[in-house]
Amino acid sequence: MDDALHPYVLRLGDNALVLSQRLGEWCGKGPALEEDMALTNVALDLLGQARMWLSYAAELQGDGADEDSLAYHRNAPEFRNLLLVEQPNGSYADTLVRQFFFDAWHALALRELGRSSESRVAGIAQKAAKEVAYHLRRSSDLIVRLGDGTARSHEMMQAAVDNLWRFTGEMFETDAIDAAARAAGAGFDATSLRREWLAYVGEVLETGTLRMPPPEAWMQKGGKQGVHSEHLSRLLAEMQVLQRTHPGAKW
Amino acid sequence: MHTATTDVWRWLSEIPDPEVPAVSIVDLGIVRDVRHGADARLVVTVTPTYSGCPATEVIANSIREALQDHGVADARIEMQLSPAWTTDWLTPEAKEKLRRYGIAPPAGLAPGERAIDASRILRYRPADDGVTCPRCGSARTELISGFGSTPCKALYRCVACREPFDYFKPH
């Protein structure tokens, strides 16, 4: 087992997997056909990325684990995703703001990870970064259109921004796992990433006539260490029920 | 006896892409390499277009079948992620085949690595891409949705002939 990289790669895989599952809940229920297709396309990209990360994590783990056992046979405290991605879909405004906050971080994080000296991490990140560039373009555009839309859409978007803001701090928290990954040639400087994220997010929100909450506001953390909200348990219950009931089922 | 790799390339160039059957998997640049491994077995290296592309496994199966049809039963198919697939690998012939099929081919090169820049992303206008209608050739086109029937395509509409069409996004 490679202790330096395994937990780090697991975090990247879990972020993609959990958000993909959340977006999948919109399938067939999007507010418009184009939106439904866009959400499910983004979900599909994230699922593909999750498979690449989790396959690598399973190899590093080396005890016969594979992408499926990691996805279907772990309990909530073993998941290492950010709290942001497990937040419920809520209204369409909540879904979009969650996506926008994550996309902006994801695009920056993947750009940095693509420069890793650890070649497998760099390869996956370079591949994923191309997809996430389109995700970010879409979510940024919608933040502006709905923020600077009707009074009602503006109000809903501002409420979503204010409500989800407390989950953004965790993206820039670093612990021993981040440090070990950096020492192993993968990872990034979270402080400079945060500066870039705040600048980008601030500019998009402002263009959409939305108010950015204070960066120094109190932030909720713990997802990266396995301390999750009950929302994750419910999401996993739905995602894992088939494999838990019929282990190894295939179609 | 070794199968000539030139023959293998020819066989593979007859396998249509499952989602865009107008072009072959060789036209799209999905087949990266054909060689003989140290154990003399044939090795075909492929790369996924998108990480979540459900066609990737279909493609691997089609390759296996095509090789079996030509008497190669023990070929190995390897997946290679890096360098990441890009639409820049589409040949001019492949782009022309796409257009004839009704899909506008990628205009320009794939966006390279750069800082995320709000003013650039927000100033972005699909018209700047120079996407032309695959039916009437008009440059007066508009984006309907950044994501179309598959993640690799966007949905556009031609202002001149009013037809909607798929656009193969630079990637």
Ligand SMILES: [Zn+2]
């Ligand atoms: Zn036209």
